[in-house]
Amino acid sequence: MSTILTTTLIISAITSILAAILTAADRTVGNYGEVKLTINNEKTYTVEGGTSLLSTLRNEKIFIPSACGGKGSCGYCKVVVTEGGGPVLATELPLLTKEEFAKNMRLSCQCKLKQDIKIEIPEELFNVKEYASTVVKMEKVTPTIKYLRFDLGDEEINFRPGQYVQLKAPAYEGNDEEVYRAYSVASSVNDKHAIELLIGYTGGIATTYVHQHLNVGDNVHINGPYGDFYYHEDDNGPIILAGAGTGMAPILSILKYMAENNINRKTIFFFGAKTMSDLFMLEQIKYFEEKLPAFKFIATLSREESPDWNGDRGRVPDSIIKHVENGENYSAYLCGSPAMIDSIIKSLEEKNVPLNKIYYDKF
Template identity: 75%
Template sequence: MDTIIMTIVVFSGISAVLAAILTISDRTVNNYGDVTLTINEDKNYTVKGGTSLLDTLRNEKIFIPSACGGKGTCGYCKVVVLEGGGPVLATEKPLLTKEELDNYTRLSCQCKVKQNIRIEIPEDLFNVKEYAVVVEKMEKLTSTIKKLTFNLGEEEINFKPGQYVQLKAPAYEGNDEEVYRAYSIASSVNDKHTLELLIGYTGGIATTYVHYHLKEGDTAYINGPYGDFYYHEGEGPIVLAGAGTGMAPLISILQYMADNNIMRDTLFFFGARTMEDLFLLDKIKAFEEKLNLKFIPALSREESPEWKGERGRVPQAIEKHIEDGSNYSAYLCGSPAMIDSIVEALVKKNVPPDKIYYDKF
């Protein structure tokens, strides 16, 4: 018995020594000191080495989109690393195309800053800011979707209709992780001091924070705006299509059209399961009265005979309501599978592929 106890003590001692050695090694070997971060050849920053490029940029108040919180799963945080980024990691390759790899594109959350590094990012990202906002109002729209209204106080935000922001979900009871998640803006570009988001509950870290921890009067943190999905000026008819919280950027686009008296013929297809999943109907009705807009909800699981509208999915409704889409442009927001099916339906109706804009989430 004494021999067993002594063996355990010795083994524990060795383990403790090894742990101490590893800790000291991590603090010394991985202490990269100050390095130079060069952005777009003309902006130089002295930064501490040892963290991800995403976090390094964030520490300098340069915000790169990252919907997954830096886990390397969303593929949003792409930057061009010209020098000093080290080899591309296996965690990055599934999210980078061959063309992107050939052009030195990296996921900034996976690229660690260990030495002087040169990168390129879109100049627009220097206009992205972080805002401390107050939750002015939380409104339940459906059993799973809430509309949040944030007050920016004296700050102003400038964005294009269709773009999105990132909301920070801090650690809370039952969750030790801080994450950022992307949500499309639902409000008017003219409301410089107010921001509206539609957030559906999915059981994830951020949506749990919003639906069960965030309260009216609380301070929250957002950064943005981001995104290449936004309204393009033109004269032809428009298709809007979405489902669930994918309505948010489409509402912002409609608000922009209403604010600027843009009278383009517009078909607004919206997919939902049942009548209970429809929301903001009064707002959409007001748009119909002001604009050349026709709202076409398509319900896939509604059994009530009271429903007189379209049944099935959005592609079926498109098949029915569009004859020749050759002069249309389209704005789509929803899940990848839904977007792909709608794009296919629109192309069959001769909508030019280069006039189909979408945001997959």
């Protein structure tokens, strides 16, 4: 018995020593000290090594879009790494095209700073700011979607209609993780001291925070604006707008811009929902119909069984086929899930809408 006990103690001691050695080695290897981060060959920062490029940039108040909160699943946080990035990780490859790989593009959330590094980012990202906002209005507009208005105080935000911001969801009861999530702006570009968002409940960290923990009067950090999906003013032809659920948000911003600037282009807004209870913002839609004589709203419901519904039934792509005769002079703005947008694009192609005039935001 004593021999067994002695052997057990020896094995335990050896295991503890090995664990200590491995821990010390990890700390030594992982301690990269200070490294230099050079951006666009113009600005150089001395930063602590060992963290992700995304986190480091955020600490320097340079905000790179990241809809997944840095988990390597959205592909939004791409930057060009010209020097010092190390090998591309397997987690990055599925989200990089061959062209992006050839241009040394990386996911900043997956690229860890281990040595001096040089990167290139779009100049407009230097204009992205973080805002300390206050929730001043919150309204449940459907069983699963909330409308929120955030007051920015004395700060002003300048964005293009259609762009998005990132909302910071802090840790809360049942969740110890802090995340950023992307949401399209629904407000007018002239409403510079506030931001309006539409946020649907999905059960994720951020939407649970918004729907179950956030209250009027709470403070929320928001950064932005981001995105290359926005209204193009260099085109005077007719427009197709299409979205579903919270995909209405950027389209509302575009319509507000058109109404405020008396842009009376022929415009058809195709909106998809499941049932009549999922239709919302109808008062604003009515305002656009009064303000913009060439504007038409077409809602289509995929699961409505009531005979009281006299509108379209089915999906948005079907309504486009039904109502658009020839789209060769149209431009289109789409916002929704990847599958929905892909199917809408097929319908638009069938109606001869030029591919270079189809703008979309997949989320």
